[in-house]
Amino acid sequence: MKNVGKNWVWFVVIMAVILGLGIYLGQSRRNELGKSFDYSLDEYRKVDPALIKYRELEPILPTLGKLSALALSADDRIFVGGENGIEVFPGGEKVPMVGTPSCLRVAEDGTVFAGMQNHVAVFSKDWKKTVWDAPAENAYLTSIDVDDWYVYVADAGSRRIWRYKKEGGEPFEIGEKDWANGVRGFNIPSPLFDLAINRFDGSFWAVNPGYHAFENFRPDGMPLSTWEASSMGIEGFSGCCNPSHFALLADGGFVTAEKGLPRVKIHNADGSFRCVVAAPDQFDDDAEGLDVAVGSDGKIVVLDSSRNQVRIFEEIK
Amino acid sequence: MSEMGNRGRRNFVRGAAAALIGGTVLAAARSRSPKLVWQIDPEKCTRCGRCATHCVLAPSAVKCFHSYSICGYCDLCGGYLRPDAKGRNTGAENQLCPTAAITRTYIEAPYYQYKIDEDLCIGCGICVEGCDVFGNGSMYLQVKHDLCVNCNQCAISNACPSDAFKRVPASDGYLLKSDQEKRISS
Numbered sequence: 001m002k003n004v005g006k007n008w009v010w011f012v013v014i015m016a017v018i019l020g021l022g023i024y025l026g027q028s029r030r031n032e033l034g035k036s037f038d039y040s041l042d043e044y045r046k047v048d049p050a051l052i053k054y055r056e057l058e059p060i061l062p063t064l065g066k067l068s069a070l071a072l073s074a075d076d077r078i079f080v081g082g083e084n085g086i087e088v089f090p091g092g093e094k095v096p097m098v099g100t101p102s103c104l105r106v107a108e109d110g111t112v113f114a115g116m117q118n119h120v121a122v123f124s125k126d127w128k129k130t131v132w133d134a135p136a137e138n139a140y141l142t143s144i145d146v147d148d149w150y151v152y153v154a155d156a157g158s159r160r161i162w163r164y165k166k167e168g169g170e171p172f173e174i175g176e177k178d179w180a181n182g183v184r185g186f187n188i189p190s191p192l193f194d195l196a197i198n199r200f201d202g203s204f205w206a207v208n209p210g211y212h213a214f215e216n217f218r219p220d221g222m223p224l225s226t227w228e229a230s231s232m233g234i235e236g237f238s239g240c241c242n243p244s245h246f247a248l249l250a251d252g253g254f255v256t257a258e259k260g261l262p263r264v265k266i267h268n269a270d271g272s273f274r275c276v277v278a279a280p281d282q283f284d285d286d287a288e289g290l291d292v293a294v295g296s297d298g299k300i301v302v303l304d305s306s307r308n309q310v311r312i313f314e315e316i317k
Numbered sequence: 318m319s320e321m322g323n324r325g326r327r328n329f330v331r332g333a334a335a336a337l338i339g340g341t342v343l344a345a346a347r348s349r350s351p352k353l354v355w356q357i358d359p360e361k362c363t364r365c366g367r368c369a370t371h372c373v374l375a376p377s378a379v380k381c382f383h384s385y386s387i388c389g390y391c392d393l394c395g396g397y398l399r400p401d402a403k404g405r406n407t408g409a410e411n412q413l414c415p416t417a418a419i420t421r422t423y424i425e426a427p428y429y430q431y432k433i434d435e436d437l438c439i440g441c442g443i444c445v446e447g448c449d450v451f452g453n454g455s456m457y458l459q460v461k462h463d464l465c466v467n468c469n470q471c472a473i474s475n476a477c478p479s480d481a482f483k484r485v486p487a488s489d490g491y492l493l494k495s496d497q498e499k500r501i502s503s
Binding site: 032033034036037039041043044187188189190210211212230232238239240241259260 | 364366369370389390391392393394395400401413415427428441443446447450451452453
């Protein structure tokens with residue numbers, strides 16, 4: 001009887017040792033990965049509050065879904081492109097269309113240009129539509145701007161800029177590599193390729209995102225100047241495809257938006273960093289495609305598709 | 318006694334026959350149903366790192382796949398370079414992958430090709446995270462079927478927080494991101 005009790009004690013001890021060993025081995029195989037396996041951008045999301053020179057106003061909440069494009073008219077009406085339509089604020093007038101515009105621009109005379117992947121839909125003031133085809137087979141239109149003479153269309157698919165006359169027709173090609181004239185070509189890793197016309201001299205600026213560069217061209221495609229700033233820090237652009245969007249200020253400065261580290265900043269005309277409009281912690285982690293526009297009153301309008309909002313920022317005086 | 322013995326034999330014969338018929342039916346049914354294997358849905362994967370720590374194999378049967386048709390061949394590659402990299406080169410201090418499983422090869426200005434060394438990859442997904450945040454998402458995790466032992470209940474699938482592990486037919490065992498890769502693999 002005594003032996004039976006002893007045997008039971010031994011049995012329990014041996015089983016406990018086996019169980020403990022099993023748990024130890026099991027856990028040792030399931031160790032968490034070490035510190036070198038951590039991927040964190042927290043350090044870069046922090047922005048010195050003193051650098052933020054804009055405050056956010058009440059956002060506009062469009063009823064369209066999947067917001068994809070933003071433009072301001074000469075009288076500061078906000079045009080928003082989204083799933084199967086364009087919505088205009090204030091007022092909320094909705095114009096249905098087939099497809100989702102990838103970019104929008106409103107001319108001074110009220111004509112609306114919408115980039116629709118492989119063609120430009122041109123709407124007159126009373127929303128009568130004509131279509132301009134993009135010549136490239138793999139066209140993916142990402143930006144449009146228009147002045148008194150030309151309509152420039154950025155095509156991320158073919159890595160070209162198409163310059164149309166105001167009445168349409170066959171476009172002029174800009175952006176083919178031409179080392180003799182200093183054109184290095186556009187490096188577009190993803191469908192983020194923005195441009196804007198400089199209203200003072202009729203030249204236009206285009207982002208060359210693979211180089212984190214802004215390039216200035218004459219209307220005939222000859223390069224004028226360039227500046228670039230690669231950095232994870234606030235003074236430059238990070239990742240492979242930034243800045244994703246930009247708009248020009250009246251003083252020649254650049255309002256830039258980025259993906260990866262979603263942030264909106266202002267750079268001076270010479271490319272030097274000026275200030276922050278909105279820091280990364282003001283956006284959702286997955287925010288991208290932050291299209292930006294500048295109103296005549298200097299307010300900065302940001303299309304935040306992750307929140308389906310049009311966000312407005314005003315300079316702190 | 319003889320009556321009892323006969324009954325015992327009869328019961329044994331009946332049992333054996335039932336097992337035989339059942340086994341045959343089961344085998345026939347199995348041969349008709351497609352073989353299933355584990356795979357990761359790249360759209361659901363959150364790159365949590367558990368593929369590296371929870372596989373019964375060491376290193377894990379989960380590896381990084383690289384879709385060349387999606388890749389931008391960037392110089393500043395978010396999947397290859399650490400966010401705080403001091404330079405855009407192959408210096409170990411600049412590489413994001415802790416096991417140096419990605420090789421970077423210059424093609425032509427400004428393009429670089431990135432290749433995954435499967436022997437070094439442990440499926441941690443840190444490159445996937447970097448590529449997804451800053452790049453096009455051309456890097457993603459997949460279970461390599463030549464390595465996977467296809468456990469009945471995959472330990473990673475139990476631990477997966479985003480329900481990205483699922484059973485797929487072995488004949489179509491990879492959930493590839495681009496159509497071009499699908500065409501090549503089929």
